[in-house]
Amino acid sequence: MGKIRIVKGDKSERKLSWWHKLYFPVIFKGMWYTLKLMFRKKMTVEYPEERFHLGPEFRGRPVLVEENGKERCVACGLCARVCPPLAISMQAAETDDPKERYPLWFEIDMLRCIYCGLCEDVCPEEAIVMSPEYDFVFTSRAEAIMTKEKLLVPKEKLKERLEFLAKYRNPNYGKNYQFLRSNNIHSLKDYSQQS
Numbered sequence: 001m002g003k004i005r006i007v008k009g010d011k012s013e014r015k016l017s018w019w020h021k022l023y024f025p026v027i028f029k030g031m032w033y034t035l036k037l038m039f040r041k042k043m044t045v046e047y048p049e050e051r052f053h054l055g056p057e058f059r060g061r062p063v064l065v066e067e068n069g070k071e072r073c074v075a076c077g078l079c080a081r082v083c084p085p086l087a088i089s090m091q092a093a094e095t096d097d098p099k100e101r102y103p104l105w106f107e108i109d110m111l112r113c114i115y116c117g118l119c120e121d122v123c124p125e126e127a128i129v130m131s132p133e134y135d136f137v138f139t140s141r142a143e144a145i146m147t148k149e150k151l152l153v154p155k156e157k158l159k160e161r162l163e164f165l166a167k168y169r170n171p172n173y174g175k176n177y178q179f180l181r182s183n184n185i186h187s188l189k190d191y192s193q194q195s
């Protein structure tokens, strides 16, 4: 076995002064910093007892907008077509409403959803939007399938997000493919209102 060679007086070794060897100054410096932070505004919340609001730009669970007791959705299928992980499926049916079509059933598989927001982006009716909901749990795969009943949320509860979309999305909506609102005669959505 080789011997371990100890080199004394290595020049790279840091020399400590007697002041540094005391260690108390750095300990007090650290304690002073901790004390200062104790009186600063708290940056943490005691979740789940305390809830936090992430603002209208946050993309939580996608939901279907309910207006006057009905879904806005016209079952056009655009959201299902654009969804990258193919999380959306639906069955269209006919109705006597001016919108003519509605989803007989509509499902989002939340085990697939990646919260990209593309479904919201393409929807011509603002019928599917990203809600502020960020904490929901499933205990089985079946529970992760959000049916139409679980997806429907009244418009009033999504006001903040709808206003955000009206401000940032709507002015550019359809710009690249010349979509005209006036052509959308089958909508139940009141376009005279911003949300």
Ligand code: SF4
Pocket (backbone or CB within 6 Å): 072, 073, 074, 075, 076, 077, 078, 079, 080, 119, 122, 123, 124, 125, 126, 127, 128
């Ligand atoms: S894009 Fe909008 S209107 Fe079309 S099926 Fe999806 S949610 Fe319904």
Ligand code: SF4
Pocket (backbone or CB within 6 Å): 062, 079, 082, 083, 084, 085, 086, 087, 088, 108, 112, 113, 114, 115, 116, 117, 118, 119, 120
């Ligand atoms: S947020 Fe993205 S992944 Fe989730 S349902 Fe919409 S398009 Fe699909």
